[in-house]
Amino acid sequence: MHPLMITMPQIYAAKVASGELTADPAQEAVMPEFERIRAALAAPAKGGWFRKAPEPPKGLYLWGGVGRGKSMLMDMFAASLDVPNRRVHFHAFMQEIHAGMHAARQQGVEDALAPVAAKVVNDVRLLAFDEMQITDITDAMIVGRLFQALFEAGVVVVTTSNRVPNDLYKDGLNRQLFLPFIDLLNERMVVHQLSSPTDYRQDRIAGSPVYFTPIDATTRAQMDDIWEGLTHGQARPHTLTVQKRQVHIPAFHNGVARASFFDLCGNPLGPADYLALAEAARVLMLEDIPQLSRQNFNEAKRFVTLIDALYEARVRLICSAAAAPEFLYVEGEGTFEFERTASRLREMQSEDWGH
Numbered sequence: 001m002h003p004l005m006i007t008m009p010q011i012y013a014a015k016v017a018s019g020e021l022t023a024d025p026a027q028e029a030v031m032p033e034f035e036r037i038r039a040a041l042a043a044p045a046k047g048g049w050f051r052k053a054p055e056p057p058k059g060l061y062l063w064g065g066v067g068r069g070k071s072m073l074m075d076m077f078a079a080s081l082d083v084p085n086r087r088v089h090f091h092a093f094m095q096e097i098h099a100g101m102h103a104a105r106q107q108g109v110e111d112a113l114a115p116v117a118a119k120v121v122n123d124v125r126l127l128a129f130d131e132m133q134i135t136d137i138t139d140a141m142i143v144g145r146l147f148q149a150l151f152e153a154g155v156v157v158v159t160t161s162n163r164v165p166n167d168l169y170k171d172g173l174n175r176q177l178f179l180p181f182i183d184l185l186n187e188r189m190v191v192h193q194l195s196s197p198t199d200y201r202q203d204r205i206a207g208s209p210v211y212f213t214p215i216d217a218t219t220r221a222q223m224d225d226i227w228e229g230l231t232h233g234q235a236r237p238h239t240l241t242v243q244k245r246q247v248h249i250p251a252f253h254n255g256v257a258r259a260s261f262f263d264l265c266g267n268p269l270g271p272a273d274y275l276a277l278a279e280a281a282r283v284l285m286l287e288d289i290p291q292l293s294r295q296n297f298n299e300a301k302r303f304v305t306l307i308d309a310l311y312e313a314r315v316r317l318i319c320s321a322a323a324a325p326e327f328l329y330v331e332g333e334g335t336f337e338f339e340r341t342a343s344r345l346r347e348m349q350s351e352d353w354g355h
Contacts, residue, residue: 009031037059060159061191062074063162088130094143120146130160165191210317247277257281259285277306
C-alpha cells in the first residue's frame with residue numbers, strides 16, 4: 001500500500017480516482033466508521049508493567065439492501081488491516097463452530113463452546129463477517145455466547161447484514177431468548193445503515209428480461225450471463241438450517257441464490273424451508289420450470305408455496321420456464337389455484353419489483 005494512502009477515506013478516494021469505483025455518498029459516509037476501527041487497531045500498545053490494554057474499539061454492524069456494496073467495502077477494509085484478522089461468510093463460520101463443538105463433545109468437554117471460542121480469540125483481533133442472518137434457534141443461542149466471549153476478549157467484530165439487528169431471527173421460535181444478543185450487538189457495535197440510492201445488483205439486471213422461455217441453449221446462456229454479472233463466479237453451495245433440517249442451495253453468493261426447479265420443488269420441502277430461503281436471498285435464479293399438471297401435482301403445489309414465499313418477501317425472481325406463466329399449468333385440479341401464482345409471476349417481472 002502507498003505509504004501516504006493509509007486511511008480508509010484515502011483508500012476509497014484512490015479507487016474512485018483510478019476509475020475502479022464510482023463515488024457513492026452512502027459508501028463514503030461509512031468510511032469514518034471503518035477508519036475509526038482501523039486506526040484503533042493500528043495504534044501501538046503502550047509499554048509498562050501496569051499499563052492496562054487499551055479498550056478495543058466498538059465494532060461495526062453495516063446493514064442495507066442487497067447490491068449496495070457492503071461486501072466490497074468489507075473486502076477493502078480487511079485488506080487495509082495489519083493485525084491478524086479473518087474475513088468469512090457468517091454461515092460458513094457457524095458451520096465451523098458447530099464442527100468444532102462436535103469435536104469437543106467427542107472428547108468429553110462439558111462446555112463444548114469454550115475451546116472453540118478460545119481458538120477464535122487466540123487467532124484474530126478482528127473478525128469480519130459477511131451476511132449475518134439467524135434462521136435457527138440453535139445458532140441463535142450459540143452466537144449469543146460466542147459474541148459475548150469475543151467481546152470480553154477484546155476481539156473486534158465487523159459484520160454486514162441485509163437487516164437491522166432488531167429484525168434478526170424476527171419471527172423465530174423462542175425469540176425472547178435471543179433478545180439479549182440483540183442488546184449486546186447494539187451496545188458493542190455501531191449500527192450503520194448503508195442506504196445507497198444505487199442498487200448495483202439491480203443495475204446489473206435493469207432492462208434485462210427476468211423470465212426466459214422456452215428452455216433451450218439460448219435462454220440457458222442468457223441466465224448464465226446474468227448469474228456471472230451478479231456473482232462474478234464467486235458462488236458456493238450454501239446450506240440453510242431450518243428446524244434442525246438442512247436445505248441445500250446449489251449456488252449462493254452475497255444474497256443471490258441459484259437452483260433448479262427440481263432442487264426446490266422436486267424435494268419434500270415445505271413452507272418453513274421456502275420462508276428461510278426468502279429470508280436468506282434477495283435474488284433467486286430458478287431454472288427449468290417444467291409444464292405443470294396432475295402428473296407432477298406435488299411439485300406444482302410446492303412451486304405455488306415457493307412463489308408465495310418469494311412474493312411476500314419481495315425477492316427478485318429470475319427464471320427459465322417451459323412456457324409463459326399463464327400456460328405453465330396445463331390441466332388438472334390445480335388450474336384455478338394456479339391463476340394467482342401466474343399473476344404473481346407476471347407482477348414479479350416488473351422493473352421495480354423487489355425495491
